[in-house]
Amino acid sequence: MSQPGPAALPEGRPARSIPVVAWLVCLGFGIALIAGALILPASRTADVGPGRIPLLVGVAVAALSAVCLIRQLTGRGEAAELAKSRTAMILLVLLIGYCALIPLIGLITSTVIFMMAVMLWLDGVGKWLRSALITIVFAGLIYALFTWVIATPLP
Amino acid sequence: MLEGIIAGSAAVFSLSGFLYLIIGMLIGILVGVLPGVGPSLGMALLIPFTYNMVPADAMILLISVYVGAEYGGSITSILIAVPGNGAAAATVLDGYPMAKQGKAALALEISLTASCVGGVLGGICLLLFLQPLAGMALRFGPPAYFAVSILALSAVGALGGKSPILGLLSAAIGLGIATIGVDPITSVERFTFGLPELDEGIPAMVAIIGLFAVAEMIDALQQKASGGLAIAAETVGRTFLSLKQWRELLPSMFRGSLVGVGTGILPGLGSTVGSWIAYDVERRVSKTPEQFGKGAPAGVSGPEAANNSAVGGQLIPLLALGLPSSPSTAVLASALILHGLQPGPALMLNAPSVAYGLIVTVIFSVAVLYVMGNTMVPFWARVARVPESIMVAVVLALCIIGAYSVRNLVFDIWLAVGFGVLGYAMKLLRLPVAPMVLSLVIFELVEGNFRRSLMIARGNYSIFISDPLSASFLTLSALVILWPFASKYFRKLRQAKA
Numbered sequence: 001m002s003q004p005g006p007a008a009l010p011e012g013r014p015a016r017s018i019p020v021v022a023w024l025v026c027l028g029f030g031i032a033l034i035a036g037a038l039i040l041p042a043s044r045t046a047d048v049g050p051g052r053i054p055l056l057v058g059v060a061v062a063a064l065s066a067v068c069l070i071r072q073l074t075g076r077g078e079a080a081e082l083a084k085s086r087t088a089m090i091l092l093v094l095l096i097g098y099c100a101l102i103p104l105i106g107l108i109t110s111t112v113i114f115m116m117a118v119m120l121w122l123d124g125v126g127k128w129l130r131s132a133l134i135t136i137v138f139a140g141l142i143y144a145l146f147t148w149v150i151a152t153p154l155p
Numbered sequence: 156m157l158e159g160i161i162a163g164s165a166a167v168f169s170l171s172g173f174l175y176l177i178i179g180m181l182i183g184i185l186v187g188v189l190p191g192v193g194p195s196l197g198m199a200l201l202i203p204f205t206y207n208m209v210p211a212d213a214m215i216l217l218i219s220v221y222v223g224a225e226y227g228g229s230i231t232s233i234l235i236a237v238p239g240n241g242a243a244a245a246t247v248l249d250g251y252p253m254a255k256q257g258k259a260a261l262a263l264e265i266s267l268t269a270s271c272v273g274g275v276l277g278g279i280c281l282l283l284f285l286q287p288l289a290g291m292a293l294r295f296g297p298p299a300y301f302a303v304s305i306l307a308l309s310a311v312g313a314l315g316g317k318s319p320i321l322g323l324l325s326a327a328i329g330l331g332i333a334t335i336g337v338d339p340i341t342s343v344e345r346f347t348f349g350l351p352e353l354d355e356g357i358p359a360m361v362a363i364i365g366l367f368a369v370a371e372m373i374d375a376l377q378q379k380a381s382g383g384l385a386i387a388a389e390t391v392g393r394t395f396l397s398l399k400q401w402r403e404l405l406p407s408m409f410r411g412s413l414v415g416v417g418t419g420i421l422p423g424l425g426s427t428v429g430s431w432i433a434y435d436v437e438r439r440v441s442k443t444p445e446q447f448g449k450g451a452p453a454g455v456s457g458p459e460a461a462n463n464s465a466v467g468g469q470l471i472p473l474l475a476l477g478l479p480s481s482p483s484t485a486v487l488a489s490a491l492i493l494h495g496l497q498p499g500p501a502l503m504l505n506a507p508s509v510a511y512g513l514i515v516t517v518i519f520s521v522a523v524l525y526v527m528g529n530t531m532v533p534f535w536a537r538v539a540r541v542p543e544s545i546m547v548a549v550v551l552a553l554c555i556i557g558a559y560s561v562r563n564l565v566f567d568i569w570l571a572v573g574f575g576v577l578g579y580a581m582k583l584l585r586l587p588v589a590p591m592v593l594s595l596v597i598f599e600l601v602e603g604n605f606r607r608s609l610m611i612a613r614g615n616y617s618i619f620i621s622d623p624l625s626a627s628f629l630t631l632s633a634l635v636i637l638w639p640f641a642s643k644y645f646r647k648l649r650q651a652k653a
Binding site: 026030041047058068087098103118119142153 | 321324343345346372374548551552556560568569576579580583601602605
């Protein structure tokens with residue numbers, strides 16, 4: 001990984017409210033687990049039922065999230081200062097596009113498009129031949145592996 | 156026993172036995188490298204090819220695949236933060252930072268050496284303690300299994316990151332996510348939202364791919380864009396460990412091997428839990444625990460010794476009692492049955508060349524692994540020098556393909572991406588990922604034994620205290636959780652006095 005990546009991208013201001021939102025989401029997850037566990041049917045046998053562990057885990061998640069939230073609000077939180085992540089967002093959009101294409105045009109074709117897109121984005125169009133060669137060899141290997149070695153159908 | 160060892164050695168050191176050992180090791184390493192294809196799947200795929208083989212040769216081939224795959228899983232853990240299998244996930248924590256510091260070859264060599272030491276010690280333990288250790292494993296009832304799982308979670312959670320609260324929260328969220336799926340006891344759907352893909356729950360391997368590899372690639376690229384990531388140039392030169400490195404790391408390899416054998420014997424724990432416990436043990440005994448997660452060599456040697464020594468440990472209940480204690484030994488058991496052999500004590504009497512051949516292969520295959528692994532280390536280390544653009548494109552494509560291959564479901568691809576986003580968010584929030592991964596891996600062990608214990612005790616929770624083994628493990632868990640708070644309190648007290 002010694003190749004220079006994309007040019008330094010402008011990053012936003014640290015968003016201090018994000019950790020608070022994150023701990024609130026965790027707290028919500030804990031409460032949802034408790035609520036979900038309470039509506040699960042009780043067992044008719046000696047078993048404690050399918051809701052007992054989710055209930056206990058939900059209580060633990062809610063309690064620990066509450067501690068994190070209080071610590072964050074009182075300025076003793078451990079969470080990092082978050083900055084806007086433009087590069088991460090672009091990569092994520094490419095990844096989501098790749099996943100969305102798989103059922104439409106198949107895994108091999110979408111893999112070729114995704115890999116070419118990532119390499120052209122990071123390296124620029126100047127190295128398109130290298131990118132194309134790597135992509136074709138990789139896609140060929142994956143096709144051969146699934147078709148002849150694991151004998152598994154590809155989407 | 157001596158006659159058995161001689162018969163087993165004759166099978167392994169025959170021309171065909173040796174050939175199958177080498178072929179199996181090569182296949183095993185490759186199987187280990189592929190994300191989503193673990194040793195059990197690798198062995199299962201090979202079983203049809205063993206139909207026409209002599210049973211001893213078939214077992215030599217399968218055991219070599221098993222040993223090779225346990226090592227091979229660490230290669231991608233170190234180079235690209237994609238564990239080849241669950242047992243290699245703990246290796247990512249320090250192996251990958253070592254690769255980022257330009258020490259990929261060293262990390263790979265430590266992993267190989269530790270795997271070999273673990274393999275030899277696991278094999279020796281298998282030979283020496285076959286009977287007594289199998290008896291000890293039988294004393295573990297559901298309460299003890301539940302308690303030991305809680306101990307593993309507490310240890311990794313409380314001591315996993317900078318803050319024990321964050322580590323425990325990560326473990327708890329992991330358990331919460333793992334509750335998704337059809338309840339195996341009552342067949343009630345839990346949090347599946349009517350999606351049939353969630354009936355079997357969240358596959359741990361898919362979550363591991365997302366949490367480690369996808370998140371790592373997003374983070375690496377983002378840090379590079381922010382100018383915060385500097386990857387040192389790789390130095391591929393002499394790869395063998397120096398005498399000083401041997402002296403420093405041998406104790407961790409011994410400790411890891413003991414943990415691996417112990418968790419290998421106990422059904423359900425296996426090499427994955429063993430490698431996490433070994434990682435935690437190393438961090439606790441280390442004089443520089445703050446280095447863990449940043450490229451501590453002992454963070455690679457401990458877990459790697461554990462996952463390979465677990466091979467020997469897992470064969471103990473299979474050979475002594477006929478009980479497979481993990482998916483891999485279940486595959487081995489089915490292979491034995493396919494060849495007309497019943498796993499268990501009778502195997503020693505009826506087919507000593509097969510039974511002792513298995514044990515001799517576990518020990519001797521290590522020598523083949525060491526030679527083969529060392530030949531390949533410079534090649535693997537060059538992978539770390541691949542340009543970032545190619546690395547990101549190839550690794551993310553591998554993640555997606557690996558996630559799909561776990562159950563052949565497109566749904567799992569989305570799961571992997573979702574876990575990737577979650578893993579990246581956790582990195583930003585400084586929530587450690589390891590406790591969540593462990594929770595996802597051992598959830599069935601936790602819940603199954605919790606409920607079985609309460610069924611035995613008719614709902615009385617005191618069973619967890621009245622069972623001496625369970626009480627001991629739960630006390631240890633409480634101490635592990637309280638330790639970071641207590642040590643912080645005493646440190647403050649000492650500072651106040653000073």
